[in-house]
Amino acid sequence: MQYSSQSVAKPYFIAAIGLFVGQILFGLIMGLQYVVGDFLFPLIPFNVARMVHTNLLIVWLLFGFMGASYYLVPEESEKELHSPRLAIALFWIFLIAGALTIVGYLLVPYARLAELTGDSVLPTMGREFLEQPTITKVGIVIVILGFLYNIGMTILQGRKTVVSIVLLTGLVGLAVFFLFAFYNPENLVLDKYYWWWVVHLWVEGVWELILGAILAFVLIKVTGVDREIIEKWLYVIIAMTLITGILGTGHHYYWIGAPEYWQWWGSIFSALEPMPFFLMVIYAFTMVNKRRREHPNKAATLWALGTAVMAFLGAGVWGFLHTLSPVNYYTHGTQITAAHGHLAFYGAYVMIVLTMISYAMPMLRGRAAANSNKAQVWEMWSFWLMTVSMVFITLFLTAAGVLQVYLQRATENPLPFMVVQDKIALFYWLREIAGVIFLIGLVVYIISFFVGGESKKWKTRFDAL
Amino acid sequence: MSEIFTKSMARNIYYGGSAFFILLFLALTFDTSIALPKRDHRENITPQVAQGKVVWEVNDCVGCHTLLGEGSYYAPELGNVYKRRGGGAFIKAWIKMMPTNIPGRRKMPQFNLSEEELDALVAFLKWSSEIDTAGWPPNIEG
Numbered sequence: 096m097q098y099s100s101q102s103v104a105k106p107y108f109i110a111a112i113g114l115f116v117g118q119i120l121f122g123l124i125m126g127l128q129y130v131v132g133d134f135l136f137p138l139i140p141f142n143v144a145r146m147v148h149t150n151l152l153i154v155w156l157l158f159g160f161m162g163a164s165y166y167l168v169p170e171e172s173e174k175e176l177h178s179p180r181l182a183i184a185l186f187w188i189f190l191i192a193g194a195l196t197i198v199g200y201l202l203v204p205y206a207r208l209a210e211l212t213g214d215s216v217l218p219t220m221g222r223e224f225l226e227q228p229t230i231t232k233v234g235i236v237i238v239i240l241g242f243l244y245n246i247g248m249t250i251l252q253g254r255k256t257v258v259s260i261v262l263l264t265g266l267v268g269l270a271v272f273f274l275f276a277f278y279n280p281e282n283l284v285l286d287k288y289y290w291w292w293v294v295h296l297w298v299e300g301v302w303e304l305i306l307g308a309i310l311a312f313v314l315i316k317v318t319g320v321d322r323e324i325i326e327k328w329l330y331v332i333i334a335m336t337l338i339t340g341i342l343g344t345g346h347h348y349y350w351i352g353a354p355e356y357w358q359w360w361g362s363i364f365s366a367l368e369p370m371p372f373f374l375m376v377i378y379a380f381t382m383v384n385k386r387r388r389e390h391p392n393k394a395a396t397l398w399a400l401g402t403a404v405m406a407f408l409g410a411g412v413w414g415f416l417h418t419l420s421p422v423n424y425y426t427h428g429t430q431i432t433a434a435h436g437h438l439a440f441y442g443a444y445v446m447i448v449l450t451m452i453s454y455a456m457p458m459l460r461g462r463a464a465a466n467s468n469k470a471q472v473w474e475m476w477s478f479w480l481m482t483v484s485m486v487f488i489t490l491f492l493t494a495a496g497v498l499q500v501y502l503q504r505a506t507e508n509p510l511p512f513m514v515v516q517d518k519i520a521l522f523y524w525l526r527e528i529a530g531v532i533f534l535i536g537l538v539v540y541i542i543s544f545f546v547g548g549e550s551k552k553w554k555t556r557f558d559a560l
Numbered sequence: 561m562s563e564i565f566t567k568s569m570a571r572n573i574y575y576g577g578s579a580f581f582i583l584l585f586l587a588l589t590f591d592t593s594i595a596l597p598k599r600d601h602r603e604n605i606t607p608q609v610a611q612g613k614v615v616w617e618v619n620d621c622v623g624c625h626t627l628l629g630e631g632s633y634y635a636p637e638l639g640n641v642y643k644r645r646g647g648g649a650f651i652k653a654w655i656k657m658m659p660t661n662i663p664g665r666r667k668m669p670q671f672n673l674s675e676e677e678l679d680a681l682v683a684f685l686k687w688s689s690e691i692d693t694a695g696w697p698p699n700i701e702g
Binding site: 125128129131132133136137140141142143145146205206209210214215218220221222223226257279281282283284285286287288323326327330331333334337338341342344345348349350351352353354355356357358360424425427428429430432433503504505509510511512513516 | 565566567570571573574577578581582584585588589591592595596599600602605609610613614616617618619620621622623624626627628629630631632633634635636637659663664665666667669671687688691692693694695696697698699700701702
């Protein structure tokens with residue numbers, strides 16, 4: 096660690112991992128409710144478990160992005176963070192606000208929560224992923240603004256690199272598009288149209304800039320490849336991302352009331368959306384092959400390569416699978432969507448945060464360049480357990496989705512939703528088993544932090560330069 | 561990548577391409593906003609329909625159901641439920657009798673909605689079922 100203020104990243108990473116555990120536990124509850132419909136009812140109805148599952152994901156990824164930024168920016172800017180105290184204060188505000196919101200979901204009926212938090216003043220609740228009470232949303236804006244100020248001041252007063260500018264662009268975009276969460280018109284069609292400006296333009300837009308910047312940073316560090324080369328790749332990848340992804344928003348406008356021409360715009364541009372992810376795979380492997388040094392943190396390199404591959408599969412391949420409008424006509428709102436959502440979020444965003452944690456945490460904990468061999472072996476086991484089980488979750492949901500599409504939408508005699516759900520229950524059971532393996536992988540991941548042994552140093556002084 | 565393709569070229573494609581496609585997206589959004597009134601029939605959004613959307617939201621219906629295919633995949637699509645169930649009477653009766661007592665079946669909570677709220681929700685679902693969704697869903701089962 097080159098700058099002492101980078102240490103503020105540590106609590107962010109710890110909180111991220113803690114919330115990740117919560118997310119998975121609620122995922123398992125939901126998965127079981129798919130096949131044992133009265134499990135934990137009425138204590139935790141499905142919709143509550145789902146809110147907790149998805150909101151925890153968003154919050155822990157934001158913790159991860161913030162922690163990654165606090166670690167990366169001082170090193171890129173070659174100066175201490177503008178205000179480490181602000182970073183710590185915002186950490187506690189965000190954690191407490193997030194925890195209170197989750198507790199609110201669990202303890203109070205949702206309608207009562209809306210009443211208690213004054214949703215009627217500015218109604219924003221009850222929309223997918225944006226279930227947070229309006230006051231929580233205001234809190235999120237305040238935390239992000241404070242965070243942007245801190246990061247922005249550091250970047251602007253220090254050395255400006257492509258990595259830090261792209262990161263900052265992504266973070267500013269994250270803040271700007273979140274503001275559409277406050278726009279909730281009476282007209283459902285308009286509501287949905289602009290709801291996607293938060294959701295799609297986050298995950299298939301500005302978040303990819305954040306992903307690209309973090310991946311570039313880690314690749315520069317672990318491979319020692321000339322920054323100029325990595326930055327050129329980064330520009331090409333994010334250019335492709337935005338060129339395809341902005342109009343790719345159209346794939347959400349096929350069936351919500353928008354004009355039919357979106358079927359053309361959406362199909363053509365989102366069919367190109369896998370390209371930046373494919374480039375990312377080639378880039379990550381090329382950089383690692385061209386490495387000019389042997390970084391002792393093998394686990395971080397594995398996570399970095401894994402991010403590129405799994406993001407390509409989840410966001411690229413599984414996205415393409417149902418993005419063309421004639422296909423989407425049948426698959427829209429089925430388990431195919433769920434399959435894609437799981438692998439894309441895991442491959443792109445979960446894995447990039449875990450990549451950064453893997454790279455940075457040893458230094459944040461005062462170890463040399465990397466954890467001991469033994470600890471890295473545990474970490475790599477967790478990589479494979481989580482990644483392979485997520486692939487299986489995706490495959491089982493895809494199988495469920497294909498059957499659902501056939502039985503409910505594509506046959507001569509379509510069956511009602513609940514009848515179809517009963518017929519495909521086997522795949523939900525298999526998904527739940529894969530989910531349990533994922534949890535085991537996560538437990539192994541956490542154990543890896545407590546495995547001791549002598550931490551790894553650079554082999555030679557030349558390597559560390 | 562060869563030396564012919566420089567970093568500044570890559571940067572220019574990033575800035576130029578992004579700017580172009582943001583503007584194109586805004587232009588298409590403008591055109592969509594002109595086309596929408598004929599498709600969403602906003603003249604039919606009465607105060608009751610608006611109230612129904614609030615009832616839909618504050619009870620987090622989207623946490624289990626889909627509406628025009630968006631939401632959760634745990635319970636049936638409701639964008640066309642008004643047509644599937646032949647009007648509002650079934651919808652109201654169904655909501656009132658929740659939760660079902662069938663062991664192992666997926667459960668919908670009892671929301672204790674007032675008669676006024678139920679009527680508003682039905683009005684909202686009726687309006688939703690009349691949106692021009694380009695022929696989606698493929699059949700009445702949603």
